[in-house]
Amino acid sequence: MQTLDGTDLRLLLELAKDPRRTVVALAQKLGLSRNTVQARMSALESRNVFLSFERRINPVSLGYPLLAFISIHVQQHKLGALTDSLAQIPEVVEAFGLTGAADLLVRVVCTDAEDLFRINGKIQACDGVERTDTSLAMGELIPFRLNPLLQRGPRHTG
Amino acid sequence: MQTLDGTDLRLLLELAKDPRRTVVALAQKLGLSRNTVQARMSALESRNVFLSFERRINPVSLGYPLLAFISIHVQQHKLGALTDSLAQIPEVVEAFGLTGAADLLVRVVCTDAEDLFRINGKIQACDGVERTDTSLAMGELIPFRLNPLLQRGPRHTG
DNA sequence: GCAAAATAGTGCATTTTGCTCAATTTCGCG
DNA sequence: CGCGAAATTGAGCAAAATGCACTATTTTGC
Incomplete structure (x- = not known):
């Protein structure tokens, strides 16, 4: 590409x-x-x-005003199956495999604190999950942007 | 809304x-x-x-194949100024204020490992930053999606 | 059941699209 | 420098989509 x-x-x-x-x-x-x-x-x-148009849809409008990031420590060999399990949870909107302390970073939207608690439980119940760390997003300090990179111009053409 | x-x-x-x-x-x-x-x-x-159309643009196409998440511990009272500093770094594409262990979660794109190292340094140099934890995204296990929530239907109308 | 809002149906001028073709310019590369 | 490929341009044309307006009819909230 x-x-x-x-x-x-x-x-x-x-x-x-x-x-x-x-x-x-x-x-x-x-x-x-x-x-x-x-x-x-x-x-x-x-x-x-x-990328998919879904990225442009505001989850808040859909009735999910809360956003959280959940770090997951995984039993390595069960990563594949776990991905499938996570994919079954509708509120999981994005997930990445990571280097470093945690193995997985999951982006979750929810209706309220109680909902988040429920979803977190669902994740912890997935086979392969050892531990989760939940952080609630308190503010969108820098909303997603690519403008600065677009304006910078093309990266060393070739 | x-x-x-x-x-x-x-x-x-x-x-x-x-x-x-x-x-x-x-x-x-x-x-x-x-x-x-x-x-x-x-x-x-x-x-x-x-939401903004920028969300639909693939950073990989722009020449930034690497994605990283950087957790930042902040000197509380300097959060405002720090946000401005972070906004000045083009590769910072998204940032959230968090509850929990870390204070800030920053999403960064970069050209290669060396580039990430440089950006990380830039962040650490910002006034108010106490510590950073960098995790490189190794795989997009679940690309952003809202489809499951769309299909579920409206949340308790009212 | 009433009033307001949403939906449907129609019409029309203007703009946009999708497509093709040929001429011209630009670019990569030897 | 110069060749050939690729990109760009300009033109044309039919079909489609848009923006707008106006009026019934239906649905909804209270």
């Missing part, structure tokens, strides 16, 4: 400003022809530059 | 399947009139159900 060039980045920046911009409007804004923009967009699509 | 009803959820589900679906196609798919879908979409927009 090769890196993107400056034009791609400018496209992405404009999209970040307004995701509903039309191809025509983008072409005009960037001083490119419509064909070029359309080709670029298709290329971005097929290169999997765009 | 009131919760969404079943129709909104079905809309979001369809959008998750294919974000580029037109209003017309959505209306047809859901058995609604175009007017209704258009009104719903506007309502979702103005209710801030949609």
Whole structure:
């Protein structure tokens, strides 16, 4: 997966400003022809530059105002099965395998403290889980952003 | 911010399947009139159900294949200033204030291990930082998803 | 059961899309 | 420097989608 060039980045920046911009409007804004923009967009699509739309949905709107991160210590050989178990819990919205102190970091959304308690129990009940450490997110200090990296320009093209 | 009803959820589900679906196609798919879908979409927009488009951009495509989570212990009263400092580091893509062991959880993308080392140093150099714990994400076991929660339906309407 | 809100249906001008084709420019590389 | 491939441009055109408005009809909350 090769890196993107400056034009791609400018496209992405404009999209970040307004995701509903039309191809025509983008072409005009960037001083490119419509064909070029359309080709670029298709290329971005097929290169999997765009992640799932679900990422743009606000969990708060869905009725899950609470966010928590749960670190999990796992019995190593059971990691595969555990991933499947975690995938069965709807409130688990994201999970990573980690180096360092903990083995797994799980992102969880929930309706309230009681709900979090319940979900945490569910996780602890999964086969392979040795210990969990739950941290409630008190504030979104820096909401997800890629803008600074987009503006910095392409990384050493090649 | 009131919760969404079943129709909104079905809309979001369809959008998750294919974000580029037109209003017309959505209306047809859901058995609604175009007017209704258009009104719903506007309502979702103005209710801030949609988060920034940046969330859909793949950092790997941008040339940042590595992802890390850094826990930070902070001198409490310096949290505000620290947030500003962290915001100045482009590779910091997300940050949360936490309860529990650590005070801050920071999500960082980088080009390679050396890059991560450099960024970690930058964070440690910030005023207010007492200690950091870095974990490299070895695998995206469960990529971000909201689908299970969407399919579950609306949370106790009211 | 009433009033307000949501939905459906219709219409129309304008814009956007998807597609193709040929000419031109830019770029990689020997 | 110069060749050939790739990218970009401009044009055209039919089909589709959008934005807007207006009026019934249905659904909903109280």
